[in-house]
Amino acid sequence: MTVHRTGVLIIGTGFSGLGMAIELRKRGREDFLVLEKAEEVGGTWRENTYPGCACDVPSHLYSLSGEPNPYWSKMWSGQPEILAYLRSLADKYELRRSIRFCSTCSGGYWDESRARWHVTTAEGDEYIAQFLVSGVGALHIPNVPTLPGIETFTGSAFHSARWDHDVDLTGKRVAVIGTGASAVQFVPEIAERVAQLQLYQRTPAWVLPRRNFSLPKTVQQAFARVPLLRRAVRGAVYWSAEGLAIGLNGHSALLRPVEHVGRRFIRREISDPELRAKLTPSYRIGCKRILGSNTYYRALNSPRTEVITDGIAEVRAGSMVDNNGVEREVDVIVYATGFRVTDGFDSLNLAGLGGRKLVSHWKEHGIATHLGITAAGFPNAFFLLGPNTGLGHNSVVFMIEQQIKYVLRALDLIEHRAADAIDVREPVQHRFNAEIQRKLRGGVWSTGGCTSWYLDSTGVNRTVWPGFTWQYWLRTRTLDPTEYELLQAKENVSV
Structure with missing residues (x-):
């Protein structure tokens, strides 16, 4: 030693x-x-x-x-x-x-x-x-759940924090377990190239609309040349975020307008009433991590995507069975189950x-x-x-x-x-x-x-x-x- x-x-x-x-x-x-x-x-x-x-x-x-x-x-x-x-x-x-x-x-x-x-x-x-x-x-x-029968699965299985980039998801039947922050980010990225996306959801997340815009080179140069401008932007972002703490800490009624935005977003993006009901949280916003994405619901609205809320009863060699006994063929399992x-x-x-x-x-x-x-x-x-x-x-x-x-x-x-x-x-x-x-x-x-x-x-x-x-x-x-x-x-x- x-x-x-x-x-x-x-x-x-x-x-x-x-x-x-x-x-x-x-x-x-x-x-x-x-x-x-x-x-x-x-x-x-x-x-x-x-x-x-x-x-x-x-x-x-x-x-x-x-x-x-x-x-x-x-x-x-x-x-x-x-x-x-x-x-x-x-x-x-x-x-x-x-x-x-x-x-x-x-x-x-x-x-x-x-x-x-x-x-x-x-x-x-x-x-x-x-x-x-x-x-x-x-x-x-990574928090990797122990699924009954997972040892018999013959496909690829990995956690989102240990993403296996050697696995090509193109044309594959992919089961994603979890609908938290990671899933909200990667599901839209893979939805267009998989043959089928099965999203196993225990509890829906509050997802608010958010358009991630680029900062032009001229703006970047302005931030570099005028530090006061950069600090002003940082300060504005900081104080706007601080305002949310009022609702999170004992004044949850103030969060209702934010929930209204979230529900309206679901209605606008999801056409199927049954799917809309699955994706609408029944708890107060902020109880779980608040997420933002302009593409998540769009990916779930695809005919290639199925949101499953019946849990997982068993994993087999090439499939997964939910608690209602429905069996779905699966090639790849991705755990989006957090840490x-x-x-x-x-x-x-x-x-x-x-x-x-x-x-x-x-x-x-x-x-x-x-x-x-x-x-x-x-x-x-x-x-x-x-x-x-x-x-x-x-x-x-x-x-x-x-x-x-x-x-x-x-x-x-x-x-x-x-x-x-x-x-x-x-x-x-x-x-x-x-x-x-x-x-x-x-x-x-x-x-x-x-x-x-x-x-x-x-x-x-x-x-x-x-x-x-x-x-x-x-x-x-x-x-x-x-x-x-x-x-x-x-x-x-x-x-």
Whole structure:
């Protein structure tokens, strides 16, 4: 086993991991390393390469505020362009020399005597660091359901996040399982070339009309030459998105006009009354992720497409059988079943003070942190885009940036107080989570009449931030030292 020593160990190279590394390098800190399980940077935007993959947040907001890109080609950019943006950041700040590619975190423990994290990788290396920053994100472990008889299927089957580009769907009978964000994007892309599209839907999504328009070269050049114009556009997008938070958090009646737009869109696009009924949600908009597409319903209106709401009873060698006993021949199965969101932290396999195991502790007591960033009993460990900091209305990149700044304040506090570590106090963490859950009980995710991936297995929302993002900015713009216990190493350490 090779042992590596560093000051800050970052896990992941998506927006979180790269953003953290960039800010450290801007400060002149070179004592950091980044672990990346793959051979390239990009996180979610490297993993998801399905046809039509794109962001549902406008590009000028879904990017680091300190690293603007005036040359986005569309209002909502596709996966290749977002991945290129992340790669350009890695190149600009020469981050690759600090990234250890093909290094999968397999676990770690806190050494109380030396106030250091010991992190091991599946490849057999050990990293010893004073600070551990998790940037693993939530959308990287595909949720693949276990279908009865799937082992007998002789065709191709893959998850949308592991798209098999070697499988030609032209002229094939394709079964798509799931109607969430991924399906809404790739179904229109494949509908015209397959012989038959079978869409297995459990719950319909709210899909609003959205025309993704191109940004002309003249506009891009104006953004490059006039930064104030670019910032004004970013600000306008941000504040228009913030308005939706009012309806999502306790004032769901304000969402009715948006629902009216969604229902009218269905009536306009879907001609068959029976299909229209299948695609009309019975829950309040915002309870599940709100989606946008001008082409999804059009693809479902095709005579080659069938929307099936009777579930799946069995998979056979070349077919699928629904719960009504109807058998349909199938050549390819595509899972559009999302991700195991709350399992994303399991891969860290961390043990903190007194050997407290992060995963088992959270499973017993519920996932809980302070501000979604620090966890009691895990000194000097920081979570970017941690529990209850996800969004249903705005850009998570905004949240990530506030968390990075908060981590930097924590590092400054330790240095100024001549301490070795900080650990958030249990009562502080408890008060924060009690407040969060109290607010969430009045939100549309709890009262809207649906079950979503925002909720854990016990029905508790461990994903969403209940409120405006500017409120999160206010909560994290300063670090209150009284909320933390400062720790000293019992042994002298050099790194």
